[in-house]
Amino acid sequence: MKKLKEKVRIAVLISGGGTNLQALIDAEKRGDIPSGEIVLVVSNKKEAYGLVRAEKAGIATALIKGEEDIDRELIELLESHDIHMVVMAGFLRLVGKAFVDRFPNRTINIHPSLIPAFSGEGCFGIRVHEAALNYGVKVTGATVHYVNEIADGGAILFQKAVAIEDEDTPEILQKRVMEQAEWVLLPMATEYVANRILNGERE
Numbered sequence: 001m002k003k004l005k006e007k008v009r010i011a012v013l014i015s016g017g018g019t020n021l022q023a024l025i026d027a028e029k030r031g032d033i034p035s036g037e038i039v040l041v042v043s044n045k046k047e048a049y050g051l052v053r054a055e056k057a058g059i060a061t062a063l064i065k066g067e068e069d070i071d072r073e074l075i076e077l078l079e080s081h082d083i084h085m086v087v088m089a090g091f092l093r094l095v096g097k098a099f100v101d102r103f104p105n106r107t108i109n110i111h112p113s114l115i116p117a118f119s120g121e122g123c124f125g126i127r128v129h130e131a132a133l134n135y136g137v138k139v140t141g142a143t144v145h146y147v148n149e150i151a152d153g154g155a156i157l158f159q160k161a162v163a164i165e166d167e168d169t170p171e172i173l174q175k176r177v178m179e180q181a182e183w184v185l186l187p188m189a190t191e192y193v194a195n196r197i198l199n200g201e202r203e
């Protein structure tokens with residue numbers, strides 16, 4: 001890949017509240033993502049509050065249907081915005097081989113557990129923390145990994161552990177994992193991958 005002169009153009013994919021997107025927006029503003037620039041936020045849910053966060057930050061937004069041929073729909077949209085890298089932040093749709101091959105080692109995802117624990121098809125959002133509490137683990141956390149066509153299946157990039165406390169409910173635990181792990185890891189991982197792309201390094 002030819003060396004990019006300017007910043008890596010980043011698209012963030014969301015389906016919900018967008019607190020991880022907000023962490024990325026705030027990190028970019030602080031200068032913590034010098035290799036990249038969030039230029040597009042994409043959602044498959046028009047009611048996703050993350051779209052409001054993007055608009056408030058002056059970032060372009062787009063809606064996709066995200067149904068049968070999500071790969072083609074996403075690839076066409078991202079290519080039309082000259083996107084180099086994709087961050088999935090609470091994006092609740094699986095992508096296929098066509099998408100993964102178009103953005104190889106250029107798409108990352110945040111998952112609210114220490115993969116492989118409490119991960120995979122159907123295990124997302126608050127369900128992850130319910131499963132951790134039901135199992136009785138004493139430590140959980142968050143993982144940023146490269147995306148492939150298997151739910152939460154790509155190579156792990158970063159993980160951060162978070163202690164579980166006696167009185168934790170799923171909601172209390174979710175908030176702690178977000179604050180102490182997700183919102184720290186995702187900006188750091190985004191800069192790490194953007195910097196590798198910027199320097200034209202192959203994975």
Ligand code: GRF
Pocket residue numbers: 014015016017018019020021050089090091110111112124125182
């Ligand atoms: C987060 O828990 C994230 O780890 C998971 O989905 C949730 C999204 O939350 N992928 P938000 O939309 O970023 O607030």
